[in-house]
Amino acid sequence: MNKQHFEQMKNKGGFVAALDQSGGSTPKALAAYGVGEDQYSNEDEMFDLVHQMRTRIITSPAFSSDKIIGSILFEQTMDREIEGQYTGDYLASKGIVPFLKIDSGLAEKENGVQLMKPIKDLDEKLRRGNERNIFGTKERSVIHDPNAEGIKELVNQQFEVAKKVLSYDMIPIVEPEVDIDSSDKVKSEEILKVELKKHLDELSEDQNVMLKLTIPTNANTYKELTGHPRVVRVVALSGGYSRDEANQKLKANDNIIASFSRALVTDVEVKQSDEEFNNTLQKAVDSIYDASVNKK
Structure with missing residues (x-):
């Protein structure tokens, strides 16, 4: 494991950029960027276009380590090249x-x-991740209702996968998203917190994870988890909130930084000049960074 990367993820100020839309969500991401489905005729062309979009984002001067400490990639993006x-x-x-x-x-x-579907070729993905110098992984499941049995099963599955990732000397980002339209979001979050702590307490001293959580309705619901010795960092997903709303909610939560996807790139467009594109992205980066490091 890269010790410098570990220290950066644990201690450096900034946020994590999520550029990991996959097959199902890629058409929406491209459409938001101004590339309609009429501009590609098959999946290969679609992924070529999304890689062009991600390359433009990643190579932008606004996408810098001054404010972005990590970035989550889709498998095809990992296997492709930039410059x-x-x-x-x-x-x-x-x-x-x-x-x-x-x-x-x-x-x-x-x-x-x-729950997560069975992960295809998990060992092969992790092996290639090591070859590509990938530091860690992210795996997402979703909670809709405060069903204790369901949440317990979901967290069990998350940590089962996390332990497999740890066996490859990588840091897993455990992502049990609570839907912002959950039937009882507060209760779901309370159940989730208890289940997460149970599993964290069972990890050995050499097993460390990150958590990616929906910004809680009640500020600092997860504060206890942010200080857990097995937690490298807690990051927040935007979850469908607008960037402004997500930033405002994030600021109220101590020790949690952003890991936004759509809220990061919502205003960049394919037809923008490089100057317009970079300025638009910089504005988004600055606001998310501010919400991550400047708490109320």
Whole structure:
């Protein structure tokens, strides 16, 4: 494991940029960027276009390690190159720690939650991640209702995958997202906190994880977890909130930084000049950084 990357993720001020939209969400990401489905005729062309978009973001001067400490990549992005380097190596050359999204999407809702589908070729993904100098992983599941049985099963699955990731000497980002439209978001978050702590307490001293959580309704719900000895960092997803709303809610939570996706790139467009594009991205980066480091 890269010790410098570990120290950066644990201690450096800034936030994590999530550039990990996969097959199912890529058309929406491209559409928001101004690239319609009429501009590509198959999946290969679609992924070429999304890599062009991500390359433009990552190579922008606004995408710098001054404020962005890590970035989460989709598997195809990891395997592609930017300026002659694999994407993870390019990010590392800019001082940004690379992560890989490894889940294969969500199962159907059952017991108030959506578990992860079985992850395709998990060992192969992790092996290639090591080859590509990827520091850690991210794996997402979703909580819709405060169903104690369902949340327990979901957290069990998350930590089962996390331990596999740890066996490859990588840091897993455990992401049990609570849907912002949950039937009882506060209760869901309280149940989740208890289940997360149970698993964290069972980890050995050489097993460390990150947590990626929906910004809680009640500020500092997860404060106890941010100080847990097995937690490298707690990061927050924007979860469908607008950037301004997500930033405002994040500021109220001590020791949590952003890991935004859509809220980071919502205003950049393919037709913008480089100057317009970079200025727009810089504005987003500055506001998310401020919410991550300047707490109320």
